Amino acid sequence: MNERKTQDKDGQDSDFVTDEQDSDFATDARMNERKMQDKDGQDSDFATDEQDSDFATDTRMNERKIQDFAPKIIECNSGLQIECDILFWVTQASAAPWLQTAGLATDASGFILVNDKLQSISHPQVFAAGDVATMVNHSRPKAGVFAVRQGKPLLENLQRALQKKPLKSFIPQKKFLILIGTGDQRAIASRGKIGFGPESLLWRWKDHIDRKFMDKFTNLKMEGRSYPSSGKGKSRKRKDSQIMHCAGCGAKVGSKVLEKVLHRIQQETQRDDILIGMNTPDDAAVVRVPTDKVMVQTIDYFPALVDDPYLLGKIATNHCLSDLFAMGATPQSALAIATIPYASSTKQENDLYQLLLGATEILNQAGAVLMGGHTTEGAELAFGLTCNGLAFSEKLLYNSGMQSGDVLILTKALGTGVLFAADMRLRAKGRWIESAIESMLVSNQNAAKLLLEYGATACTDVTGFGLVGHLLEMVKASQVAVELEIEAISVLPGVAEILQQGIFSSLYPENLRMSASIQNSDQVSSHILYPLLFDPQTSGGLLAAVPGESATACLQALQQEYSESRIIGRVVMLDTGVLPIKIC
Known part of the structure; x- marks a missing residue:
């Protein structure tokens, strides 16, 4: 092939194909053109009548450089001008600086x-x-x-x-097949100095190869987790392992590992009301509760939904603290419980350190400290905390405070349950999971402060029971009804696509039982987002009832930091004999 370089508008050389490649054709993409003219001005079919193609290419051989280009015209050094609707400027690979x-x-x-x-x-x-x-x-x-x-x-x-074994050398092949589609369901082939086409048979061959290759990334095999069976780098399923892992206190992580990790954890926050914490070897932590306040306690614990222990520590801590924020409490302290996968002591030390590092960062940001906890070995990484908060009893937020005329505000988008269910099935795109993780890493602390400032009458955090499950708890406790606007709910990227595939969390069927409290479930159950109402959330947002007169101002304030905050419904009087939730 003869093409080596093209020139940009300033006349500078720009690599069009790599120097090592033999490529001597350029294409002129003509959109919406069904025919082309040959040299004698006669029409010649470029796309067959059987094809429904609005895309054609004009192959010009031996044009060595492009002198200039405009939005719809290419000018070559030879003087040839080619009109086009769309110009595809193809460049070679470049290295990151x-x-x-x-x-x-x-x-x-x-x-x-x-x-x-x-x-x-x-x-x-x-x-x-x-x-x-x-x-x-x-x-x-x-x-x-x-x-x-x-x-x-x-x-x-x-x-x-x-494994400290000798490395093997690799010698790549010298010749390789090139199949290039011409945009009209035909392709050109070349290998070494041999080339032919364009031909429809070559296109079908190329299409078969491409689809077979991409299928490897679409229909992935789900493999179970493996656990070490010896110190020689081999692994197998735990049920086949020769190693016995004890239960009871024999399942604890070794004291040396724990000692090393705790020595590395540096907490930025120090509190006078923590009398005994991690800085002493006592059997339990001791805290002081001010006489004018009450202590609010909560606990959460779950298996890892991400592979990174550091991220898990942050996500789980945000999740646990949200119960305190929903009650109007200020975090004071926490005890951790961690299950660390079977591994060498060095690996366990790193996992535990990363886990507690993520947790203490979130705790310290909230003004709380980690006082201690418990560790155990297990098949999978898992983490949780018992969190303590302080509050004035008269300022606590309850589920039972909703009043007719209040407006419902949700501070985060929904969808973590279905997204990670899809991820476990290898059906989620990376950017979808990244968006979900980004949402889970956002603390609800400032949202809780704003909701209190604007007179919230009731609040809860949306977690395992899903939006409807937690809303139903508030409705029953307050003896009111609600009208929920399904279209107003903010949704994480990728959720709609996953729901269309029929992928749900394993907890979804149980949560779906809550639909018995929806008065018009038969009419709205066909809505694409209906299953999302029962999707379990990890580190989800706060759901609060705010007086109608302050709802707009409250939402505007929330959206400065919580951009996915939405007004999703309103509280109404409960009619006797009518189910309490209506989907609008």
């Missing part, structure tokens, strides 16, 4: 130089493969075929490096 800045040896283009073992030639502990790397002894184009082929040897050498 930080690779050089980090001190890694790189080639002239900034890609990491690696040896035959895929190790950095300057930092052997660093491995690199794919577009980010250039093999010193086997220079190849930045093409997907090479990146894919490097995956398995990279994995094997990483495992060998950890």
Whole structure:
């Protein structure tokens, strides 16, 4: 192929294809054109009559450079001008600047130089493969075929490096097949110096290869968790393990691990009302409660929904503290309970440290301290806390305070339950889970302060029982009814797509029983978001009843920090013989 470079508007060379690739065609995308004219001005079919295609390409061979371009015209050095509706400017791979800045040896283009073992030639502990790397002894184009082929040897050498075994060399293939679609359900093929097409048969071949490859990332196999069976790096299912793990107090994490972790945890917050905490080896913590206040206590504990112990510590702590915020209490102290997966003492120490680090960061931000806790070994990572808060008894918020005329405000978007249910089934996109985690990392503390400031009459946090479950507790306690606006509820990204696939949390069927309290459930149950009303939330938002006259101002204040806050309904009088919840 003959194309090497293109020029941008300023006449500077811009790589159009990589120097290592043989590519000698350019395409001119013509949208909504059913036909093209040949040299004699005659119409020639580019898309077959059977195809419903509004996209055509004009292949111009041997045009070495593009001199200039405008929104709808390309001008080549030869003087050729091509009109087009859309210009696709194709560039080659480029390296991130930080690779050089980090001190890694790189080639002239900034890609990491690696040896035959895929190790950095300057930092052997660093491995690199794919577009980010250039093999010193086997220079190849930045093409997907090479990146894919490097995956398995990279994995094997990483495992060998950890096991202190000799690394294996990898030599990439020299020739490879190129299949390029021309946009009209045909394709061009080349391998080495041989090329042919465009042909529809080649397109079908390319389409089959692409779909087969992508299917590996769509229909993923769900694998169970594995646990160490020996000190030699092998693992197997725990039920087949030869190692016996004791129960009772024999399941505790070792004292040396615990001692090392607690020595590393530095708490920024210090309180005078904590008489005995983690700084002494006593059997229990001791706190002082002021005579004019009451102590509010809550406890939560659940298995990890994220793999990162640090994030789990933060999410679980936010979740636990929300009960205090919903009651109008100020956090004072907490005791932790952690289950750490079976592993070496070094791994357990790191997991426990990361877990408690995340927890203490959130506690300290809330003005509370971690006083102690309990650790145990188990099959899966899990974490929870008993949280203590202080409040003036006359300022406590109850579920029973809702009054007719109040407006319902929800401070966070819904959907963590279905999102992580989909994630467990390998059906959730990464950005959806990232949005959910971002939401769960937001504390409800400031939201609670604002709700109190604007005269909230009742409050709860939306967690395991779902929106309807927790709302029903408030309705029953207050002896009122509510009208809930389903379209007003804020929803996390990806939730609608997951619900359409029929994916729900394992707790959803039990929560769905609450639909017996909805007076028009038959009419609204077909709404795409209806199952979301029963979705269990982790570190969910606050649901509060606010007097109607202050609701708008309260919402505006909340949205300065809690952008997903919404007015989702109103409180009305309860009619005898009528179910208390109506979906509007």
